[in-house]
Amino acid sequence: MGVFVAEERKRYTIYPPPHPSAHGLCFSVQKPVPPPPRVLLLNAVLTVRAHNANSHKDRVWEKFTPSVISWLNKNLNGVVFMLWGAYAQKKGSNIDRKRHHVLQTVHPLPLSVHRGFYGCRHFSKTNVYLKDTGRELIDWKAL
Known part of the structure; x- marks a missing residue:
């Protein structure tokens, strides 16, 4: 995951930025409001090249996001x-x-x-x- 995205960042503009603030994204809040409990938005693919929808689909996230769903489901x-x-x-x-x-x-x-x-x-x-x-x-x- 990290290697692929790091290499992509060297050549392209990748969203979200490496250190994104949560504000402006789904379910975001501004400080000093604490993040709401038990609210998670999980896209299947968590990064993308600017102006290139699905550019990171079938690359790295397809193992990670199902693992998160599986963990939530089981635990x-x-x-x-x-x-x-x-x-x-x-x-x-x-x-x-x-x-x-x-x-x-x-x-x-x-x-x-x-x-x-x-x-x-x-x-x-x-x-x-x-x-x-x-x-x-x-x-x-x-x-």
Whole structure:
């Protein structure tokens, strides 16, 4: 992972930058607000060349991200997985749906967002699940 991305950074602009601040990214908060508990956004591929979508797909991240999903699946209970898009749904196909809550819809890309992402209510459904299981709700507006 590190060697590939380091070599790419020598030749190209790679996002995110090597030392990104969380602000401006999904679920970000500004200091001094502490990061929200139990909120994780995990893309299947974590880096990309500027202006070259999927340029790091099938290169290095395909072992790492499934390992994270597998660890969460095996070691935690009651995780809410939001699988957006066919690629994420494929990555999440082994999630134990008896132990975790899985929500699926199309990817929120501009070309597909109107085919089901708008109106999927994943954020409110997550809070319903958290409330029903006696856990703290997420204030999505504060993120």
